Amino acid sequence: MGIENRNRITRLQEEMKSRGVDMVIVYTADEHGSEYIDDRYKFREYLSGFTGSAGSLLVEKERAILWTDGRYFIQAAEELKDSGIELFKSGMPDVPTLTEYVKKAAEKAGASGRRLNIGTDLKLITVSSFNELEKTDEKAVSIKDMDLADVLWKERSAATANRIYSLPDDVAGKSVGDKLADLRKYMGKLNADSVLISALADVMWLFNIRGSDIMYSPVANSYAYVDMEKAVLFASGKSVDDGLRGQLREAGVEVREYDSLDDQLRWLKGMRILCDQDTMNAHVYGMLKNNELIDEPSFHYIRKHIKNETECKLAKDWHVKDGLALTKFIYRIKKLVGEGIDINEYEAAGMLDDLRKEIKGNRGLSFETISAYGSNGAIVHYSPAAEGSAPLKCEGFLLVDSGGQYEGATTDVTRTIALGELTEEMKRDYTSVLKGVLDLADAVFLEGVRGENLDILARRPIWERHLDYRHGTGHGVGAMLSVHEGPQAFRYKTAGDKQQPAMAEGMITSDEPGIYLEGKYGIRIENLLLCKSVETNEWGHFLGFDVLTLVPYEREAILPEMLTDRQRLLINEYHRTIFYLYSPRLDREEREWLAYVTAQI
């Protein structure tokens, strides 16, 4: 493999020479700033052989470097072997960032009176990253737009264009007409002539449609354009059948070919355009350089993070079904392992995935299932390989983080399952994590409170033991859209000194503290929380949370003496609800087990 990649890099370097380019940067991205990307955009993987989900490749005449982050240091070193590509470990001391590296190269070129010529596919870089790169030194750098994948990658797949389908209003909860009316009202306030929407989830939400072009994310490759008269969906003609076309037309939405976007953009000259430069790519940005752009985060006008009543109701319904599948899985995996049956992490994940897929209305998984046994649980982004994943034994913890896409909702849940004997340390750690989960979910707070105000409720029981988890406490979750959705989050540190938006009724956010002890085990417990109104009185409007996720905690891992009375009550109420909802849907043996694990403590 490595040798083949070495050849691919060499071919790229020859192409660079013939084009007079000093440096090529290959990002891991699609045109829309998506988290998961279509295979045709995996040019970085094709060139380097590195299969991780994050990384940037930089190729010079005589050198090639791959940057990736801590999740992938070991894997990348392995996969880059023999490719001649150097690994730069992002975030490690003395390792320059890609931008710093480019800056140095530009200075060197500048010193010999030359400009550094960089080639990159501008469609695969967001405006903000592009600006950072270009700012390097305005005079010393020249960035040329080139899609080298089309030239060098013979086997490159065509753009995926699976059938797009519409969501009925009783699933979407709000008609396309109403959404467009709200959007135009907002545009009016800003004096915007039109809006261009790049993020796929935003396009899907606005037009009440879904697709299946990207793994784990029910979205279709598309753009949306809206002005005061018309609304346009740019998508592959193959993906839109006559039925949908007619339906969209009735809602005032015209369908045009995905590839005709550039033509459309040329027509917009002189318009004031509302857009979100965090998801807009640099190619589109370049097309609009003669326009006045109003750059605003799309959540200001694409209000998908505030779930409407229908979406809230569906979230609750689907979580019961999704939770039942996971509960059954927990029963089965404990039983199998207890009986000494050979099963490994990967097979366990497959078992759970199958249980989800059996649910009517399931639209696949919302991300790749993490099934991590023993010390693998301490690797936060672990995913079990098909070959050689760890066999499960009748002791310690299996950490399972998984989720599904459903007709109207997205789930994301983590349970840490005891497969047998636990040490006192394991129980203490499990109980600390659980206390954090419970305390955050139990919060009551005034409107105006943001995620950074609440984060400590989940961290406190862990911090007071002088431990920590090195990830955020929670992220927003879509409604049959991305499992990671902005803008709100539970984090105590916020990027770039910016405040998070305030918590609001209808937001769905995960609550997932953990404890990870390298070489020993990992514990994470994750529920989704729906923000709700609690009371309005003379002091203001109080908000709180409903816990959407319904899967029992690990009874045998809980040390009751570590709980407050309130926490004990919360666990007991939660388990009572679970038994009430699930017991009629289980066989006798399962029911007996559930009665035991949900018994009051």
Add this chain to the structure above:
Amino acid sequence: MGIENRNRITRLQEEMKSRGVDMVIVYTADEHGSEYIDDRYKFREYLSGFTGSAGSLLVEKERAILWTDGRYFIQAAEELKDSGIELFKSGMPDVPTLTEYVKKAAEKAGASGRRLNIGTDLKLITVSSFNELEKTDEKAVSIKDMDLADVLWKERSAATANRIYSLPDDVAGKSVGDKLADLRKYMGKLNADSVLISALADVMWLFNIRGSDIMYSPVANSYAYVDMEKAVLFASGKSVDDGLRGQLREAGVEVREYDSLDDQLRWLKGMRILCDQDTMNAHVYGMLKNNELIDEPSFHYIRKHIKNETECKLAKDWHVKDGLALTKFIYRIKKLVGEGIDINEYEAAGMLDDLRKEIKGNRGLSFETISAYGSNGAIVHYSPAAEGSAPLKCEGFLLVDSGGQYEGATTDVTRTIALGELTEEMKRDYTSVLKGVLDLADAVFLEGVRGENLDILARRPIWERHLDYRHGTGHGVGAMLSVHEGPQAFRYKTAGDKQQPAMAEGMITSDEPGIYLEGKYGIRIENLLLCKSVETNEWGHFLGFDVLTLVPYEREAILPEMLTDRQRLLINEYHRTIFYLYSPRLDREEREWLAYVTAQI
């Protein structure tokens, strides 16, 4: 009184006419952005008759308006009677701000082709407020610098110039030489030629001096100027004796006349000057308009908010003495009231103030004592009047918020004292507030955590009962300096979308949640917390707090069934420490009482 003020306004209007001024604005401020101000700056009070601590007076040819905030609506209405001055209630719906009002007047003038001529004393307005005012409409407004108080206020007192004294190094904890070296290092990093310091507490801290020109704040009217060669204290010659002058000279600090600052500023032409425009006045700013100014919050280079080891030790020592005085007061006031002796809020405050003044090393109070009985406790900024303050009865709560200045430390403490029978509601509310106080003080957290991350720990027990207190949870406190000191605070909302600085070892911050029920009672409990290092391990550097304040909580107001085991433990440990420290310093009767109120619960 009102009639006399009417005459004063008329005289001002005549003066305006002769000077060709359309509008005069009189702020409540000194030249240094101080919280408490010298009497000679109370021109607004002289003109209007309104004695509150906050308010701005705007006078036009035929109209005079006073703006003040919610704390003073009733008092201002009373005091403005017959003065002809209108009261504008800041923050109420449909009440324009002063800036909005000026803007409208400017537009009106502009419409008739004129400029609005505003007269104000530029020394009494900070650069940021001035910029806001001037930005109103650059062409429509012209602001003229005029000190009308000097002309119209015959009885105006001269600038206070009490003796300045120096703090020995074993009180300041760091020599002036070392502080100057640190400051110059910082200036070097920024390529600053010099720094000009306007805030009085900053000047005092830098030169290890204190004064007594301003009530409640041991500071002297002064400026500091430092460049790479010299350091200058601008202060009244009368306030610096030969001893101090010599001592400062040895530390490399020259003393110049306060009023010669302008001459000095003229010499700085072309220099890059570091300054803090939040405390610099517009007159000084105007003098420096040909300089390049580096505007940075002064806490970046005047590190007074990070107390050194000596300051921390002194804070602990003084809090024992200060706490003992308040503890004795609690005993005495309960006894007096219990015996049916006539005493009112004002007299009670006097009693406490006397107990503090008896302490050797006391340098006065750190602010005016709040002694609020019954429903007065619900008025957050209540201060008892000498005449007609409420008599104390043998029931309900007396809220006492007070503090002292000591040779090396400043205290600020609130206790809500039960004078007799309490209702169940009172006890529930008291216990909720106490839970908040305890939980915040008990926090353990990683370096990087800011006040907005921690605030909810104090608010949670109150929010979960759907109540709130409409003030911050805590403010920074100086070391023998201002009782309100930046930059850190415990607040969940932060001004202008800006993050607070991270908590750090050596910061002293108040922890003072409350519950205020209008017409019924107010409860506030306030301790000062010293931020300390707890542990450094593989997860990072953990911080926590020492509770500096040592005064018993109100045993009879605590409902033990509302406490967690941890909270109960914290109360018991705290009370045990108090009994251990104070019992040897009390007489038998007092000691018996203290044993009772600090007994384990």
